[in-house]
Amino acid sequence: MSGKVTLVGAGPGDPGLLTVRGLEVLSQADVVVYDRLISPAVLDLIPTDARRIDVGKNAGCHPVPQHEINQILLREALAGHNVVRLKGGDPFVFGRGGEELEALARGGAAFEEVPGVTSAIAAAAYGGIPATHRDYASSLHIITGHARKDGPLNIDFEALVRVKGTLIFLMGVTALPRIVEGLLGAGMDPATPAAMVENGTLPSQRRCGAGLADLPERAAEMGIHSPALIIVGGVCALASKLCWFEGRLLYGKRILVTRPKDRAGTLSSILRTKGAEVVEFPCIETRPILPNPSLEAALEGISDYEWLGFTSPAGVEAFWRCLRAMGKDARALGGVKLAAVGSATGKALEDHGLAADLIPEVFDAAHLGESLARAASGKVLLLRAEEGSAALTEALAAARVEYRDIPVYRTVYQHPDAPELRKELEAGRFDYVIFTSASTVKGLVSAMGQETDFSHVTGLCIGSQTAAEAEKYGISVKIAEKASIDALVDLAVRADEKV
Ligand code: SAH
Numbered sequence: 001m002s003g004k005v006t007l008v009g010a011g012p013g014d015p016g017l018l019t020v021r022g023l024e025v026l027s028q029a030d031v032v033v034y035d036r037l038i039s040p041a042v043l044d045l046i047p048t049d050a051r052r053i054d055v056g057k058n059a060g061c062h063p064v065p066q067h068e069i070n071q072i073l074l075r076e077a078l079a080g081h082n083v084v085r086l087k088g089g090d091p092f093v094f095g096r097g098g099e100e101l102e103a104l105a106r107g108g109a110a111f112e113e114v115p116g117v118t119s120a121i122a123a124a125a126y127g128g129i130p131a132t133h134r135d136y137a138s139s140l141h142i143i144t145g146h147a148r149k150d151g152p153l154n155i156d157f158e159a160l161v162r163v164k165g166t167l168i169f170l171m172g173v174t175a176l177p178r179i180v181e182g183l184l185g186a187g188m189d190p191a192t193p194a195a196m197v198e199n200g201t202l203p204s205q206r207r208c209g210a211g212l213a214d215l216p217e218r219a220a221e222m223g224i225h226s227p228a229l230i231i232v233g234g235v236c237a238l239a240s241k242l243c244w245f246e247g248r249l250l251y252g253k254r255i256l257v258t259r260p261k262d263r264a265g266t267l268s269s270i271l272r273t274k275g276a277e278v279v280e281f282p283c284i285e286t287r288p289i290l291p292n293p294s295l296e297a298a299l300e301g302i303s304d305y306e307w308l309g310f311t312s313p314a315g316v317e318a319f320w321r322c323l324r325a326m327g328k329d330a331r332a333l334g335g336v337k338l339a340a341v342g343s344a345t346g347k348a349l350e351d352h353g354l355a356a357d358l359i360p361e362v363f364d365a366a367h368l369g370e371s372l373a374r375a376a377s378g379k380v381l382l383l384r385a386e387e388g389s390a391a392l393t394e395a396l397a398a399a400r401v402e403y404r405d406i407p408v409y410r411t412v413y414q415h416p417d418a419p420e421l422r423k424e425l426e427a428g429r430f431d432y433v434i435f436t437s438a439s440t441v442k443g444l445v446s447a448m449g450q451e452t453d454f455s456h457v458t459g460l461c462i463g464s465q466t467a468a469e470a471e472k473y474g475i476s477v478k479i480a481e482k483a484s485i486d487a488l489v490d491l492a493v494r495a496d497e498k499v
Contacts, residue, residue: 003030003077005104007097009090009116013039014126014201017117025114029084031076036063037088037227039202050084066096070103077109088227090118094144094170118142120168123200123229127207128243129236131166136234139165145172145179145230153178157186166233173226177216183232188212193236198228203277207246209239248275249493256425256433258440260285260314267434270489279430281421283443286409288318289386290325294406298381299323299332305404306378307358308333311341311365311392312437313348315384318409320352330354339375341368342483363483364463369395376401385439386410389465411439413446422448428456432492435461436485438469445473460491 006025011017018026026032029050034043036056046052053072055064064072076083091097091113104111120142121131131140141160147153153175160167161183172179173196184190190213198206210218212232245251253276257268261282268278289295298305310316323332330353340346340356342363349356358375360367369392372380379402382392386407396403424430425448435441441459445452452473459475461467462484467477478495480487 002110003079003081003083004110004112005073005077005083005085005100006112006114007085007087007091007101008114009095009118010034010038010042010086010088011117012089012119012122012126012201013037013042013199014122015039015041015045017122017201018042018045019114019116022114022116025112026084026086028082030081031083032086033069033072033076033083034086035088038086042086066099070100073100074104074107074109077104077111078107087116088119089122090116093118093120093142119200119227120170120229123197123205124168124231126201126205126245127195127197127229127231128239128241128245129195129197129231130238130242131168131235133235133238136237137164137166139163140168141165142168142170143172145169145175147175153182155179155182157182161186161188164233166231166235169230169232171226172230173219173224173228176219176230179230180212180216184213188232192232193234194230194232195236195239196224196228196230198224200227200229203251203272203275205245207239207243209236245275250274250276253277253431253492254279254429255492256281256421256430258283258433258444259436267436267485267488270485271492274489274493276492279421281416281418281444281447283414283416283447284437284439285412285414286314286318286385287412288321288325288409289407290322292322292326292406292408295319295322295383295408296326298404298406299326299328302332302334302336302381304379305336305381307337307339307372307376307380309339309341309368309372309380309382309384309392309403310345310349311368311382311384311388313344315408316340316345316348316352319383322408336381337375339368339372339380341365344484364391364465365389366391366395368392370399372396373399373401379403381406383408387439391465411443413443415447418447422452425457426453430457432458432460432495433475434488434492435459435466435470436488437462438466441466441469441473441475458495460488460495462488 008022031051032046033053055069087095192212194212194215195209208218208222255276257280271278337357339358346356346359360371382405454473454475457475459470459477461477461479467479470477480491
């Protein structure tokens with residue numbers, strides 16, 4: 001069986017800029033060979049069963065030499081594997097993609113190439129700089145600013161100045177002063193608009209703009225590092241008008257999301273769309289309680305109950321898994337009415353073809369209890385976490401509603417090894433940590449250790465119970481107006497104003 005290498009352009013960093021074809025071949029890869037500039041968000045798209053070979057650094061932290069990379073690709077392809085070679089941006093724009101394919105051609109291995117979105121154009125675009133514009137530039141030049149060790153820059157500055165196009169330098173951060181000197185020496189106007197875009201298309205993107213002569217000083221002030229583009233030309237003046245990226249509501253905010261992995265997705269993606277840099281640290285996991293004889297018995301006698309009460313989407317999912325594990329489905333519920341604590345729990349029921357008959361106006365346990373107490377004339381069956389909130393059962397008891405409380409899942413704390421995260425929390429490197437339940441607070445504290453200093457942490461909490469738990473550990477808290485994901489996002493957007 002013969003294998004193949006597909007050279008895939010991974011784009012500049014934002015995983016949304018990986019092409020549809022790129023994602024398709026990546027999802028079928030047996031082996032993925034990648035280097036330094038591939039963003040973690042793109043690496044997350046590698047199938048879990050694919051073997052990863054990182055050629056961006058070896059044991060000594062130096063990149064694997066090109067001839068060895070060529071050998072690895074050839075070896076894996078000839079061994080019959082479906083190899084994806086992931087490269088930052090476009091593989092053929094200063095990516096040595098041509099050299100790798102030549103080596104494969106020489107070695108007799110099959111190959112294909114999937115172009116990528118080059119950082120040269122995309123990072124400029126995310127910085128509000130169109131590569132060309134009829135009023136400013138009729139050509140575009142992409143130039144390497146990389147010089148062989150201590151050698152001179154091999155750039156024809158006179159020619160570049162003469163064509164009056166947009167100039168985009170890659171790998172030019174170290175050589176910035178020499179590039180600027182070269183252009184000025186060849187007669188370019190010192191006031192020519194110029195810019196740099198660092199970490200383009202990533203949430204950590206920064207832009208710096210100045211007249212050409214002042215660019216090195218401005219970049220040094222801001223501490224601009226590689227990877228960054230240097231862009232020179234009239235189009236740079238448009239950035240102040242067109243910089244949509246930096247205008248997003250959560251631009252520049254670093255947010256830690258502590259939800260369980262299977263539930264973090266929506267929250268994280270909304271925050272990212274609004275420009276935040278999101279770090280996910282799932283510190284709790286919910287596990288259905290199985291086998292579950294009490295649940296089984298309750299379902300046998302389901303006609304004794306008038307209402308079922310659910311207090312979280314996790315509860316609905318766990319219940320559903322228990323139900324299926326017992327060989328039952330929705331018909332086991334008969335004509336019982338369904339109450340959900342909030343809209344997300346209602347949505348989780350919808351996902352299984354069940355419509356909630358009751359959702360309280362305020363999404364919390366106490367209000368669910370009060371609404372149920374008003375609505376119920378028969379027995380209530382609560383299907384929820386092992387350590388469910390007492391506010392619900394107290395409200396039912398106060399109204400003398402008969403109920404049964406059956407745990408369908410338990411929360412398990414995760415302890416991923418994360419010494420770096422603890423340091424970052426202690427140093428205040430996150431603008432906010434989002435807590436969607438009191439158990440996420442407990443989970444984070446238990447993962448970081450009780451002795452962690454949380455005094456630099458601002459917790460955005462879904463409700464007052466969660467906030468009370470966070471305050472126990474010295475976390476400053478802000479509480480969402482409603483117990484919903486949208487309200488938490490809203491809180492993140494407005495959190496600064498409220499201080
Ligand atoms: N093949 C790549 C370029 C590789 S050369 C492409 O098409 O994008 C590496 C250089 O690309 C870096 O030194 C930097 O100048 C530029 N670069 C890559 N990713 C970047 C990013 N996210 N933001 C700004 N510049 C980037």
